[in-house]
Amino acid sequence: MLRQSALAQGLVRCHVCGHLHPLAKNRHARHCKVCGGLLHARRPHSLQITLALLISSYALYIPANIFPIMTVTQLGMTEIHTIIGGIFALVEKDMAPIAVLVFVASILVPLLKLLGLSALVLHVHLRWQGNTRWWMRIYRLIVFVGRWSMLDIFMISILVAVVDLSGGVSHVIAGPAATAFAAVVVLTMIAAKSFDPRLIWDNHTAL
Amino acid sequence: MPPLTACPECDLLLKPADLITGEKAVCPRCGYLLHRAREQSIERVLALSIAGLILAIPANFLPLIGIRFMGNSNESTLWAGAVSLFGQGLWLVAVLVFLASIFIPLLNTLLAFLISVHLHFNRPHPHLAHWLRWLQHLEEWAMLEVYLLGIIVACVKLSDTADVHLGFGLYAFVAMLLVNAMLTTSLDEVLFWQRIAELDRKKHA
Ligand SMILES: [Zn+2]
Ligand SMILES: [Zn+2]
Numbered sequence: 008m009l010r011q012s013a014l015a016q017g018l019v020r021c022h023v024c025g026h027l028h029p030l031a032k033n034r035h036a037r038h039c040k041v042c043g044g045l046l047h048a049r050r051p052h053s054l055q056i057t058l059a060l061l062i063s064s065y066a067l068y069i070p071a072n073i074f075p076i077m078t079v080t081q082l083g084m085t086e087i088h089t090i091i092g093g094i095f096a097l098v099e100k101d102m103a104p105i106a107v108l109v110f111v112a113s114i115l116v117p118l119l120k121l122l123g124l125s126a127l128v129l130h131v132h133l134r135w136q137g138n139t140r141w142w143m144r145i146y147r148l149i150v151f152v153g154r155w156s157m158l159d160i161f162m163i164s165i166l167v168a169v170v171d172l173s174g175g176v177s178h179v180i181a182g183p184a185a186t187a188f189a190a191v192v193v194l195t196m197i198a199a200k201s202f203d204p205r206l207i208w209d210n211h212t213a214l
Numbered sequence: 215m216p217p218l219t220a221c222p223e224c225d226l227l228l229k230p231a232d233l234i235t236g237e238k239a240v241c242p243r244c245g246y247l248l249h250r251a252r253e254q255s256i257e258r259v260l261a262l263s264i265a266g267l268i269l270a271i272p273a274n275f276l277p278l279i280g281i282r283f284m285g286n287s288n289e290s291t292l293w294a295g296a297v298s299l300f301g302q303g304l305w306l307v308a309v310l311v312f313l314a315s316i317f318i319p320l321l322n323t324l325l326a327f328l329i330s331v332h333l334h335f336n337r338p339h340p341h342l343a344h345w346l347r348w349l350q351h352l353e354e355w356a357m358l359e360v361y362l363l364g365i366i367v368a369c370v371k372l373s374d375t376a377d378v379h380l381g382f383g384l385y386a387f388v389a390m391l392l393v394n395a396m397l398t399t400s401l402d403e404v405l406f407w408q409r410i411a412e413l414d415r416k417k418h419a
Contacts, residue, residue: 010243013220013227020220023347024407027218041411042343081375082284097371105370108363143223143244154357157314161295161357161364164311166371168298169281169290176286177376181304189307196354208224208244 012208019048050203058128060198064121067187067194075182077163082176089184090114090159112158113188120156120195123149124202131206139211146204153199156192160185221246255402256333256409262397263327269390270320276383279369283376291383292316319356319394325349326397329406338413346406353398358391 013020017030023044030048031037037046050056075087088096090113097106123145129135130142163181170179219230224244231239233251241248252258277289292315299308325345332339365384372378 011227012225013218014225016227018218018220018227020222020225022222023350024343025219025222025404026407027220041407041414042347044347100374102370102374105367109367140244154354154360155363157357157360158364158367160307160311161315161361162367162371164295164299164307165279165290165365165368167302168294169279169288169368170372170376171298172281172283172286172288177283181299181302181307185307186304189310193310200354204223204244205225208226 012205014048014205014209019046021046022050049205049209050201053201053203053206054128054132056201057124057198060194060201061121061124061128064191064194064198067191068117068121071184071187071191074184074187076159076184076188077166077182078180079170080178080180087182090188093159109159109162112155116152116156117188117191117195120149120153120199124195124198127202127207131210134210136211139207142207143204146199146202146207150199153192153196156195157189160189160192219248221248249404250402252400252402252405255400255405256330258400259326259397260330260334262393262400263323263330266323266390266393266397267320267327269386269393270323272383272386273390274316274383276386277381278365278383278387279372280379280381281372281376282379289381292387314355314357315361318352319358319390322349322352322356323394323397325352326401333406333409333413336413338417342410342413346403346410350403356394358387358394362388362391 013027014030018027019030020027021039021042021044024039024042026039026041028037028039028046031046038044039046072090074089076090076093077088079086079088086096094106094110094114097103097109127142127146127149130137163179163185166179167181170177172178217230219228220226221228221241221244223246224241226241226243228241228248231237231249233239233249235251235253238250239248240246274292277291280287280289296308296312296316299305299311325348329342329345329349332342369378369380
């Protein structure tokens with residue numbers, strides 16, 4: 008009876024505490040008797056919710072990169088930075104390692120997350136065949152790297168607080184792109200959480 | 215029917231492994247780390263959560279970094295980051311920074327303390343399961359280590375034009391981050407759920 012999914016054996020794993028329960032005969036939602044969590048064999052509407060969040064993230068990714076993320080005023084001189092502009096400024100100041108770090112966290116990771124999650128949704132929906140372990144690795148990488156995109160937002164919050172010198176000598180103002188970018192990070196994190204990785208395996212064993 | 219478990223990431227039906235301390239069980243199909251038995255998990259979580267709660271005070275209120283530029287100087291705390299974003303009208307970003315760097319790490323430490331203190335003294339509580347459920351859900355929204363990287367990048371950027379000095383709050387922040395990371399790895403969720411179920415049975419018996 009092993010080498011089979013719990014669902015195929017009529018069992019549902021509680022996603023909170025891991026306790027196994029027999030599958031409900033009727034369609035009513037039930038709660039786990041150990042922890043009280045809601046029981047469902049697969050996350051309900053996993054693909055639809057993930058896709059909706061992905062589309063919103065793609066839309067917000069555009070203003071996040073077009074609008075200024077921060078404005079730096081120093082001795083009467085005002086510089087307006089976009090995300091990419093901030094990276095170029097770092098390169099010009101001979102801070103290439105930091106520039107690479109910010110590039111990876113702010114440009115590469117969000118883009119790869121959007122494309123990777125889109126590929127995962129398509130993979131399950133269109134029942135693409137292929138190496139399941141490889142798709143699983145993509146999924147785990149997306150879940151792991153998601154939080155690191157907050158780097159730019161945290162950095163700006165520190166700059167805004169500390170660079171606030173009296174008499175207009177120097178100050179930093181966060182721009183509208185910060186809101187859009189923060190929304191992209193949060194929405195893609197929720198999208199990755201909404202995606203049920205067990206669908207990858209269901210897809211594989213169903214054929 | 216013998217007790218069975220299932221892998222959370224591929225739903226493979228499995229016989230639960232009886233682990234001794236230090237051993238780990240991995241899903242044979244997808245490679246998911248199912249369980250790693252920790253030594254004295256409850257006692258460690260209890261001690262680390264108390265340390266985390268104490269360190270949260272200096273980490274939140276003492277200055278993290280300060281700058282000096284053309285005779286002017288300014289210092290910034292963890293709180294000031296979220297507050298000044300709020301002051302500039304970016305309340306959505308401010309709330310997010312507040313949650314990820316202050317509120318959720320603190321709430322997680324508090325939940326870990328409440329759960330481990332009840333388990334250690336064998337005291338049942340009607341909310342034990344809720345607390346652990348919340349802790350599991352909130353874990354990934356605490357982003358202290360990302361915030362530290364943000365501080366480092368900000369310091370490098372600032373060092374180009376201004377004099378940057380590190381505050382005592384930064385040392386407390388790094389200590390809090392290490393304690394929280396150790397707390398997360400010490401928490402044996404399988405053991406915690408077992409003990410909560412045991413306490414629940416004892417209460418009803
Ligand atoms: Zn449960
Ligand atoms: Zn598995």
